[in-house]
Amino acid sequence: MADARTYVLIYVVLLVLGTGKFVFFTFDDIFTYSMAMGGTIILAVAKSLLIAGYYQHLIEEPRAVTYMMSIAVFMVFLLTVAAGYSIQ
Structure with missing residues (x-):
C-alpha cells in the first residue's frame, strides 16, 4: 500500500x-x-x-486483473463510439 x-x-x-x-x-x-x-x-x-x-489500488493487483479491466474499458469505449455513430 x-x-x-x-x-x-x-x-x-x-x-x-x-x-x-x-x-x-x-x-x-x-x-x-x-x-x-x-x-x-x-x-x-x-x-x-x-x-x-x-x-x-489496482497497481497492487496481479496483471491478469489489469488486463481484464483494460479489455472491459476498451469494450465500453467501443459501445460509446457505436452509440454515438448510431445517433448521428
Missing part, C-alpha cells in the same frame, strides 16, 4: 490536470475547440488511470 506522500502527490497531479481542462477552454485564441476537446479527453483518461491505479 502506498504511503500518504504518494496520495498527496497524486492528488496534486489530479488538481493540475483538472486545471488543465479549464485552461483549454478559457484561452480560445490559443486552443481551437477540437484541440480543447482532444486535450480534455486525454487529461480525463490520465486522471481516470491515476484514480484507478492508486486510489482503487
Whole structure:
C-alpha cells in the first residue's frame, strides 16, 4: 500500500490536470475547440488511470486483473463510439 506522500502527490497531479481542462477552454485564441476537446479527453483518461491505479489500488493487483479491466474499458469505449455513430 502506498504511503500518504504518494496520495498527496497524486492528488496534486489530479488538481493540475483538472486545471488543465479549464485552461483549454478559457484561452480560445490559443486552443481551437477540437484541440480543447482532444486535450480534455486525454487529461480525463490520465486522471481516470491515476484514480484507478492508486486510489482503487489496482497497481497492487496481479496483471491478469489489469488486463481484464483494460479489455472491459476498451469494450465500453467501443459501445460509446457505436452509440454515438448510431445517433448521428
